[in-house]
Amino acid sequence: MIRIVIVDDEVFVRAGFSALLSLADDIEVVGQAGDGAEALSVVRQTVPDVVLMDVNMAPRNGLEATLQIVKLPEAPRVLIMTSASPDNTAWQAFATGAHGFMHKAATPAQIIGAIRMVAVGGTATTPEVMKRLIDENNLRNPRHVAQARSRIDLLSGRHRDIILLVGRGYPNARIARELSMSENTVKSYVSRALEKLGVDNRTQAALLVRDSGLLDETLANESRVL
Structure with missing residues (x-):
């Protein structure tokens, strides 16, 4: 069972998400919050697996x-949720x-699928959003790319793979x-790789890989083989 906390400053939005998630037999809403400050308290109390988080809330x-x-x-x-245009918010969210x-505005199936993927x-x-991120990523500053790649180069062998x-x-x-x-071995390698890269979680590591351009090269090589 995936335990969820819903955070949104609109009562009706929280109710809507709660009703939507009740349709999934593997998801349970264990708490709700109306802003970011309350969210921290609710998360500490309920220890959920996933937080469905709105962006624009006060205070x-x-x-x-x-x-x-x-x-x-x-x-x-x-999992960040927004009703606004992605613009730079997606970058900020992952950062x-x-x-x-x-x-x-995503479909119920997309939202439930996203929760399961994140969990x-x-x-x-x-x-x-992915297209926007890729398009913006293609405009990377060369110096930024070099810095990201130098950090990835700290890894070798299986850690890099x-x-x-x-x-x-x-x-x-x-x-x-x-x-x-084995999955346990992978988990151990990931933890060690995150430590070497100096990042807090795998999302930040994924952003670093993307910034380095190595992911683009890998996908390009695979496309040539196919």
Whole structure:
């Protein structure tokens, strides 16, 4: 069962999400909050698996709350929800440590699928947001690319292989299948790789991989082979 906390300053929006998630037999809403400050308290009390987090709230918005939530001892994974145009919000969301970014206008199936993906260690977003991120990523500053790549170069062997797959948004179970390793071994490698990279979570590691351009090269090579 995936335990969920819903955070949104609109009562009707929270009720709508709660009703939607009740349709999934593997999801349970264990708490709700009306702003980022209350969210931190509710998360500490309920220890959910995933937080469905709105962005624009006062006095503490969703991005500020996410920064604090992902640092908790038993930190849940955070799926950011917004009704605004993605613009730079998607970048900001992932930079805070969020594990997914979805528009509130997404279909019920997309939202439930995103929650399930995030809960098992993946990264979730819509094709439209992913295209925007890729387009913006293609405009990277060369110096920024070099800095990101120098950090990735701290890794070698399996640590590097695994972190590149993390960069694709793969959860540990899929990485284990791809590399013919046990899931526990993958988990240990990921933890060590995050430590070497100096990042707090796998979403930040995925962003670093993307910034380095190594993911683009890997996908391009695979396309040539196909």
